[in-house]
Amino acid sequence: MTVYTLRVELAPNPPMFEPGEDEEVWCDIEVDETHTLEELHEAIFEAFNRWDAHMYEFMTYDEEGMATRRYVMPQSYDGEPSWPPMEPEEIEQAIAQVGATDASAEAKERFRNLRSDPPEEGNAADTTIADLDPADLNWLYYQFDFGDGWEHIIEIEDSREGSLDDPRVCEKHGPIPPQYPDLDD
Helix, strand or coil, rough: CCCEEEEEECCCCCCCCCCCCCCCCEEEEECCCCCEEEHHHHHHHCCCCCCCCCCCCEEEEEECCCCEEEEEEEHHHCCCCHHHHHHHHHHHHHHHHHHHHHHHHHHHHHHHHHHCCCCCCCCCCCCEHHHHHHCCEEEEEECCCCCCCEEEEEEEEEEEECCCCCCCCEEECCCCCCCCCCCCC
16 A cells, blocks of 8 residues: 655746745645545645535646546536537637647657546545556646635655555645635735
8 A cells, every 4th residue: 555745836826825935835635545635635634724515626737737537526426427518610710829839749648548438537535646647647736625725746756665544734834824814804
């Protein structure tokens, strides 16, 4: 069994707080390969001192920064595609808009396939860390509270042999912003 240390970094959205200049805000969370994305969500929720539950989702990305699949909270899961399929013209326009015209032919073909025939979304309660194939996972995107848009980038920092009963927060860095800004300020 493998234990992974995941660095969960808060993206600079939403700009509800003002940490020190260029200050990073992140938490390291240990999970083992049997933990689910729902359990990871709960650990992130605790690590970032959240208290009011909202919708969330994860998205996997490959080494070329291409979204490969979406994983939603169990209450939202209905087995739909990870994103709406695109028509060929829309796909070519997307490639041009993001400046990927110089990407490899293989990358563009994979993008075309993923956009025209998206994979089924995953259920966060049924998806384990092992299911994500950590050896091939470049990074994971996590969004909490679609209204306020708390965005996080998750990368594997380390791995070791072992197991854990539950995910655990092992380190925090930077000022954790409140879930909601103090409206009296």
